[in-house]
Amino acid sequence: MLARLEKHLADLSIRGLELADPARLTEAARALMTTDREQPTVFDEERLAAIVDLYIRTGIQVHSPGYMGRQFSGVVPLSGVIDFVSSVVNQPSSFYEAGQLPNVAERIMADELNRFIGWDQDRFAMVTTSGGSLANLTALLAARNRAFPGYWSQGHSALAAQVRPAVAVGADVHYSVARAAGVMGIGEDRIVRLPLDGRRRIDADRARQALDAAAAQGLTVFCLVASAGTTPVGAFDPLDRLAVIARERGLWFHVDGAHGASLLVSDRLRHKLRGIAEADSLTWDAHKMMFVPAPCTLLFYRDRESGRGAFRQTASYVFDERQDIYTALDNGDKNFECTKRPMIMPLWALWAMYGKSLFAEKIEYLCRLTQEAHAILEGEPDFEVLHRPEANILCFRYRPEGVEVDDLHPFQVDLRNRVKSRGNFFISKVDVDGVAALRVVMMNHHITSGHFQMLLDEIRKAGQSQ
Ligand SMILES: Cc1ncc(COP(=O)(O)O)c(C=O)c1O
Structure with missing residues (x-):
């Protein structure tokens, strides 16, 4: 199990959320279950490994630089070890x-x-x-x-x-x-x-x-x-x-x-x-x-x-x-x-x-990164910046030529869903003054401003295919 988690943590590829069809996932989960007819006599290592693999694969990839969507964190792995002891x-x-x-x-x-x-x-x-x-x-x-x-x-x-x-x-x-x-x-x-x-x-x-x-x-x-x-x-x-x-x-x-x-x-x-x-x-x-x-x-x-x-x-x-x-x-x-x-x-x-330095350093990094993301956005005329970030949350809209004001809301909602389903980045959305906006939350220190640039390109691609 530890080796599997280690591999998972070492994978710093940029990935968002692989959203599984719930019916298929139920099927996959059921296929891993011992049936009434089976009498498990030996510990089935492979079954357990498959359960863990499925769990990891279908989760939000909080340790990936592609995860910029929600407020729960890419945890410090050691804290997970202590949680395991607690359990x-x-x-x-x-x-x-x-x-x-x-x-x-x-x-x-x-x-x-x-x-x-x-x-x-x-x-x-x-x-x-x-x-x-x-x-x-x-x-x-x-x-x-x-x-x-x-x-x-x-x-x-x-x-x-x-x-x-x-x-x-x-x-x-x-x-x-x-x-x-x-x-x-x-x-x-x-x-x-x-x-x-x-x-x-x-x-x-x-x-x-x-x-x-x-x-x-x-x-x-x-x-x-x-x-x-x-x-x-x-x-x-x-x-x-x-x-x-x-x-x-x-x-x-x-x-x-x-x-x-x-x-x-x-x-x-x-x-x-x-x-x-x-x-x-x-x-x-x-x-x-x-x-x-x-x-x-x-x-x-x-x-x-x-x-x-x-x-x-x-x-x-x-x-x-x-x-x-x-x-x-x-x-x-x-x-x-x-x-x-x-x-x-x-x-x-x-x-x-x-001590406190681990936390302070990570928090300061993430807030600084969000400032950098804001500065990048200000130089991109096809994006609308909605506020100066105070912490690690940043909201903005993609506004390429041709998107009318009345279409702005559904355009951002669709865009966020497209970005999500493309599977490279996971971002969220929120209504700001009644109009949807794209929202990023920087929650893991693997993200760099280069990744944010890549996100903007991804948004453009998703927006152009809309
Ligand atoms: C400002 C604020 N208050 C409360 C909550 C709710 O916290 P929890 O999700 O831990 O119940 C959230 C969650 O995102 C939040 O952002």
Whole structure:
């Protein structure tokens, strides 16, 4: 197996996604299964090898320079080795007694990373969650329970008749925040979308007005969510200015840094999150820009007590009434999951082996590469550049002569699909101001600006055959 993975990692050819017909893939997978009539007596090495080969071949090629499409990373291989150990020793990490080292590693990583956030060591807290979406939901629950203390146990009936809880977000916020509002019964329609400025960040000057308008409509905004690295273009909301607004109005200030919080470990890039120390909570996906296997999300709270507020339950089989030095490390009451992967282990092991420099160097390289890609695009008249990249996400459109404005949207959508089906590069698409754009996310350090040039040629070829 290791030899196979080694070969896979050594293959730096430029390739995108080989999208298999699901029916054919099902057939191929079924053909690898032991039938009822067979009595496997010896270990079938070939069958296992074929399973692994099929798995590798049909996956997104995250280690190839052709992979520029999504936010999950070309992982540092060593982190996969630790993940493998986790899978074999199987130590779920919600409770200290089940996962001792994972729980200690969580505390250590919390302290290590909080050095860059800057919260009071004795007051802050961190829990790991299975993904950024769940972290956003958990933080919003903590915010709601602080604002409306009876809500957890009594639901809506705890609210006075005229109170309509609402959450304020930037117009480009990730859908998981709106989903959280739906899940919590607040209602997606009670999302107050704050206007963006020319760089697609929340416009702090107009945010106050929008919040006043929401209040005038009878909404009680209890939480302001800012993004540190928006999903569409990687924009960083002005945290320092938004923190002031949140504080003035007594709002919980949550920062969704699923994508961009990792920039905190870089001395050069940390300034993008200026004001982070004023936040109440922070979502930080390590499976994005910290290059470990998914999922690995860290949810930080400035104040430990608020963090405890997301869930309020008793369960005698797991939550001990009296804490001791062991149960003090339990997190089962603070995270949604009961059984939870020890997702911190790959991150902690990499940090233990290499320190922050591995992460800072990779992040800085990828952000610099995206700047170079932007500069290349500016010199290409048949491409339209949509923004100056702030991190490692870049959106643009291909606009050869003859494509009318009205056709621009379907043209980009088709183009992205053609690039995908040609199989050399994997890129994504996103609507920017209602019109589709091509989107690249630089997530592995094998990509160079030369590869980006090649992508542009590929896009031209795909566009011309349209
Ligand atoms: C800004 C932002 N928030 C939240 C999420 C959701 O994170 P996850 O995919 O880990 O659930 C994403 C995912 O891309 C994201 O970009």
